[in-house]
Amino acid sequence: MKIGKELDYLLSLQKDKRVIRRILKVYNALVFKKGKGKSYFNCPSAYLKKVNGQYNKVTKLLLEHKIIDFKSVNTDESDLFNHRRKKYYDTEKGICMKYKFLIDVEQGYEYDLELDYSTIYDKEIWYSKTKQSLLELGFALEDLKIKRDNFSRRLHTNITNYIEGYGSYKNLLAGGDYYVIDGKTTQPRLLWLHLKEIGLQDENLNYIFENGLDFYQYLLDRIPALNNDRNEAKELFTTWINGTGYIDSEKTAIREIFKTANLFSAQYKTADYKNICRLLQYKEASIFIDDLLNNCPVEFCLSVHDALIVKKEDKDLMLQWCKERRPEILFTIEEVKSKQIK
Template structure:
C-alpha cells in the first residue's frame, strides 16, 4: 500500500528584495559563524518592518527605532538569539546605537541604496553573480513588483525608485522545530481569544474572519504616495523616512491580505495598558478607505481622546482641591469636553493645530526634565494641573500615558464594546474609536453617550467619519 503523502503547511513573509538579497549573499559567503536556522533571520526582519508603523520616533532622533525585548526574543528563538541579532547588526542589515530601555534594545533598518551598495560591492569582491547565491532549502522565493498595477507618473518612475518597490514573497515550510517562532504569535492569540470574556471572544473571532483589505488598491495608493514623497524629499533623511513609511505600509497591507491562511492576522490584548492591538490599529488612517466594505461602515471616535480622559484623573484631585485648582480643572474640562483642546493650545502658544498636538505630547508624555521651554506656556496657564501631570511621571515618564490608556481600554473595550456585543453589534476597534455598520450608527452613539455620561458626567464630542 502506497504511503500517504504528508501535507505541508507554510508561512509566507513579504519582505523588500534588497534586504533579503543582502542577507542571503552574506549567508552564502559564510559570514555567519554559528549553527543557524535561516528562517529566524527573516522572522526578525519581518518583526522590525511590521513594527515600524507602530512605534514613534525616539526623543532627540529624527527616525524610528524598533524595540526588541530580550525576554521575548529568548522565549521565541531560544538562548542563541543574540547570535542572530549580532550577525544582523555586524553585517549592516540592521542598526542600533546601543540604546537600551525597559529591557529592550532598539533597532533600525537602512534605506535601499545602502543594501544595494553592500550587495554589489560583495559580488564584485568575491567575483560571483547573483544566480550563484544559494537559497536555503526551506525557502521558496517569488519576486513581486508592487508597481505593476500602479500608474506612476513618468517623471517619477526612474530606475532608482523602482528598486524600492520590488519585494519577495518568501514561503517557508513549517516544521515541528520552527513552528515555535513561525506560528507561535498566532497560536498565542488563539489561546487569548478562546479564554477571553464573551464579548472579546466574539470580537476576536469576528475580526479574524471578516477583517479584509483590497490589497491591490491599497498598495497602488501607497506606491504612488511613496514616489511622490521621494520626489519631494530634500535630504537623505527625508528619503529614508519615505522609504521606511512605505515598507511598513506594505508590510501591514500584506499581513492583512494573508490573514488566517498565512497566520499574519493578529488580535491580542496588551498586558501593559489593556488595549486591543490588531492589524487595524497598526494600519495608517488613510488606508482605512481600502478596508473591504468600508463604504457601508461608520467610524466613531472620541475627539481629543487622551486630553478628555485625563478629566477622570483630575476628578480624583477635586477632593480637598484649592479654589485655584478647581478653576483650572473647570476651564480644562470645558475645553476638552467640547473637543476644542488643541484649538485652545493653538491660542495659548500662537501656533498651528498640528504643532499644538505635538506640544500636548511633550507636556503630558515626555520626561519632566525635557522640553522645559515648550512646557512653560502651559505651566503658566495651568500651574496646578501641570504639577498633577508631573506628579504622575516622577518614577517613569510613561506612567501617565499607560494610566490613560488603561482608562481608555476600560471605557471602550470593557464597557462600550461589551454593550455593543450584547446588542449583536460586533465592532472593529482602534483604541479610542469603533467602526460599525452604518445601520448600527444610532444605537452605537447612544451606547457611547451612556458610557461617557457615567464616566464623565457629560457627553464629550464624538467625531464621525
C-alpha cells in the first residue's frame, strides 16, 4: 500500500502503536474495496468489522482529516443549528455504505502491511464448504477464487465465472453424478414475499403464488407481445423490476397487471433505480448462501444464484431438507446436463 502525506500526517498524531496499526488495516481494507474506480464504492460495515472491531473510530478519523468521504442522500435537519448529512445506506434494502477517497491513494511511500483481505471470509461456513467442494472437483488450492460481492449479494467462484462467461459447467459436472436444486421463479416470488412482509397486497401476485401458478406463464397468457416466449417473459420481468422505467409500449401491460408492485417499485427506485435489484439479490443470497449453503446436511454443495449443486447420492435428502427449511420457495431438481443451468 502507499502512504501519502495526508495519511502520514494522521499517523504522526497517534501515540499508540495499536491505534496506528488499526488505522492502517482499515485504510488498506478501504483501498482494497475501492478497486480501480475513482468514484464512490460499496463498503459494508460487516466487511470492515471483520477487519477491525473498532473500524468506526478509524473511518471517523479519515473523514475528519478529509481522506475519505461518504455518500449521502440529504441532510438531517432535526437540529436547526447543526444540519448533518444523512448517510446513504439501508441494510434491509441491501444498500450498504459508499465511500470515496479524497486523496490519491497511488501517491506516497510504500508500506507493506502483510495482510490479505481476500481471505477475510475463511472462517465462514459457506466459504469452507465451497472451498472443500471445489477442492474435491480437482481445483488447486492456490488457484481457488471464492468471494462475495460488495454487499454479499452474490457468491463468486471459479466455477460460476466459467458458467456465466463460457457455459463450461457442462464440461465439469455433466454426466449424471451431480444434480441442481433450483428455486423456481425465485425473483418474482421474493418480490411477492417482500410486499407481504411490509404489509402491501398485490392482488395478482397473491393469486399466482397462493394458487401455485407459473408466474411467467401468467404473463404469457396476458401479454400477446411476448409471443408465447418464456425467455421474453423473463426478460420483461427483469426490465420492469430492475430497469430505469422504460418498457416497450406493447408490453407495458405488466404495470397494470401488478399495480401495487409497480407503485412500490417506482417509489423504491427514487434514490437509485438499482435498489430493487439489490433488494432481491440480497434476499436471495440470505436464503441460498447464508441459510441453505451454511446449514445444509451434506459435505459437497455449491451455490449458483438461486440454485444448489449436490451429488447424486445426496439429491433426495437435500431436496426434502430444502423444502422443509424454506417452504416459501418452490424447489425443482434435475440432473446437471451438457448445457448451462441458468
